[in-house]
Amino acid sequence: MRAFRSLCLLLSALLLAPWAWAAESPAELTAEEWLRKLGPALNTTSYRGVFVYTRGDQVNAMHIVHRYRNGEVQERLVPQDGESGEILRKGNRVTCILPEHGRFHLDAVIPSGPFAEAFSSQFVPVSRWYQATLLEPGRVAGHKAAVVELNARDPHRYSYRIWLEKNTGLLIKSDVREGGDGRVLERFQFTSLEITNDLHDSEFEIQGSGKTVEHTLGGGPWSSSTRHLEGWRLGWRPEGFMPAATPRTRASGQAVAFSDGLASFSIFVEAFSGTEMPTGASRIGATTAYMRMGQVDTQRYLVTVVGEIPPATARKVADSVEVIDALKLFGRGSHD
């Protein structure tokens, strides 16, 4: 009987649509099977709740409602502290209500890609770079959870511990941990969570007032025509980190992102803008930003690597950046 159930589970994994995963609540899944549930569950589970995000000495709470309707993700996020603001996503349309006195312009942070869709397929090779272990079950925000530890197999990346809600596979807590002592660098955790299909349309409407910025995902500056690195090359990156977002053409440089399915980092190569930056790494929780200045001919430039990777990895990536054609990379508009 148990074998039959396992077979059914396997068949459902292979044949059914991703959202069918949520309907199963098997008790004997392996760590890898839980990981496969994670991606679809992030999209297809309907819920409302508050999660807290902690990194370094920063703590942010956000209210979230999320549902999957007519084949599209609908999501609304409202920061619970600091400046007011809202982020509403319906399918590929993202709307931001900007805070009046934000330090930064939120129009620069509107997601510009099909973010969650790539997740599920990327989890398969994760076990090549992380050792996945199923730990004792846990409990988060009143929900039973499967706990999976993902220990990095090399020193180029951090390790993770993730809590997945038992019935749906929804990610309800995650830690980014530094190797060795396992110190937690960053934590995402629901403090209240209601998994329900009883979500009203009104919960997915903008309720605040303020400047509104709308954006459609998948278009804009992320274009396949700029897929190749132009005017520079990357000499090294950790194994398993694949191009995850196409390079973005900038006014005077390029940006490109890589991911191993769990961690990601971005590389920015830009002409010197007039702001002298020091050489070295800054850390906010699990995020490292490594900067270094460079020069080719008379053109000065800045290489910045930002990602959830150890400082030494960021530095090695940044040091391997070689600008070979300043004119092509930075254009004529740059200044030195």
Next chain:
Amino acid sequence: MSEVNGMDERLKETLSAMMDDEADELSVRRLLAHSDPEALRSHWHRWQQIRSLMHDEVPQVLPGDMAQKVRASIQGSLAASAEVASESSLPERGWRLLRWRGSAAATVALALLLGFGAGVGWQVSPVAEHGGELAVHADAAPLVADVPEIPLQGLDDQQWEHLSRYLLEHAQHNSVAAGRGSVGYARVVSVSSASR
């Protein structure tokens, strides 16, 4: 070297023992009670420099002339520290990479006292280059050994604005790359509200 001379020999012994992961808790507590953390910090940094140079751990990101300056400047320290090293048998102990086996709480307390921002393990690396003095990582993780750290507090407004733009854009990439919609958003908000 005045602060070294002014430091109790037992404290120096404790410091050197900590370098070799052999200090006992009582000694660490005595160190914690020391009235001059500046002297401790300076002494610790100097020994870290010596140890690092013996292992050729000078950060490669330093310009050549800076590395030479550092080497030259600590030649004196090396000679002056020979006596201390001899007393504490440091060469015999081989300046192994530090792994702290003692009381974690005491270690953290000492780290705070010295202003090192350390966790359970030692991370003596708050500033890479400050006032002509070089601080070198003593973390057990070899990959962190030679990356200078830039405290966010050390950036001026223009630099912070510049860096924050990259942090934000990466957070945006993160949503795309790792597919972690909510976490990606949270990172965005976290960066937006970051205070230095």
